[in-house]
Amino acid sequence: MADTKTIGYSSAISINPHQTLDLLLSVDLLLVTNSSSLMVTVLNRETKLKYSLHYLPADLVLSVQDTNIYYGMGRLSLNRWRHLTRDLHIDVQKAIVFGSKHSPIKVRRTDLEILTISLLGIGFYDNITLSTSEHLAHFYDAAEWLVHNQDPQTGGWRNPVRRSLNGFDELKPGWISAMGQGHAISVLARAYWHSGGDERYLEAAVAALQPYKILSRDGGVLAQFMDKYYWYEEYPTSPPSFVLNGFVYSLLGLYDLNNTAPSRIACEASNLFIQGMHSLKQMLLLYDTGSGTTYDLRHLSLGIAPNLARWDYHATHVNQLLLLATIDDDPLLTQTAERWKGYMFGKRAKHN
Secondary structure (H helix, E strand, C coil), X not given: CCCCCCCCHHHCEEECCCECCCCEEEEEEEECCCCCEEEEEEEECCCCCEEEXXXXXXXXXXXXXXXXEEEECCHHHECCXXXXXXEHHHHHHHHHHHHCCCCCCCCCHHHEEEEEEEEXXXXXXXXXXXXXXXXXXXXXXXXXXXXXXXXXXXXXXXECCCECCCCCCXXXXXXXXXXXXXXXXXXXXXXXXXXXXCHHHHHHHHHCCHHHHCEHHHCCCEEEECCCEEEECCCCCCCCCCCHHHHHHHHHHHHHHHHHXXXXXXXXXXXXXXXXXXHHHHHHHHHECCCCEECCCHHHHCCCCCCECCHHHHHHHHHHHHHHHCCCCCHHHHHHHHHHHHHCCCCCCCCC
């Protein structure tokens, strides 16, 4: 990366908001040359460190050099207007974690102050806004990312990292997660509804159903328990791991699409949801230890000790069941959720 002197910081156009509360930046930006950028200087008032956040027209995720932080907006953003929305607190925190060789420093939002917003090189900016939140803008940014980064062959969003679960074969980069598919489908289905029917979001959501129908050993997320019950795998391990919270998240995506898509499309999502709910009801009590829950079923898949869920995961299980109980009135869901809630307050199953 070039330093600020090389890219013309001395001639930058700057404003000085000195803002400490509103760290959500929105701006309409047009950058003309590759060496142009938007730079935001942020002060950590606790450590007195100044961070320079550079937003560039480049295919770059994140790069950190000392206190210079670089985020790419994609090469296609050059010579066209682009609406940029960034949470400056998160951008600083990510960079600190990324660049730290030791335990990263936790930066509090209240410690940060925006000193300057500057345009470097050749370009234009307009409609600069600082706010405490921009949820809708972030929502549509996420939906757009999902549309443009979906694998056209599989309909999935491939994970680019290795993942190891104790006892299972390592997942190589490129694996698909049912939980990720469910979250993505939820976002896309809601974007389709909120946008008034933008077909791009619907098409991506429908394509994302493909991995639900393909066995995990063949690149999908589908597994079977005892060759009988179908399960959507958060981690497509061999043998299947049957992670509970990820499975429920995958169901919620199907539910959202079923309730927002036209009837001709909703049917497929509905069938997958019904199939998953049937499996959940038949297998749910396998996760019950009498004093808590298990995270997955590796004790059955691998014949080892149960993988007990931490209390935060256990609380997630409870909340997920209570949510599903608003969709499905089967008393099993409510009764199980209430019993699992009791475990958090010291209640235990009866013993002989």
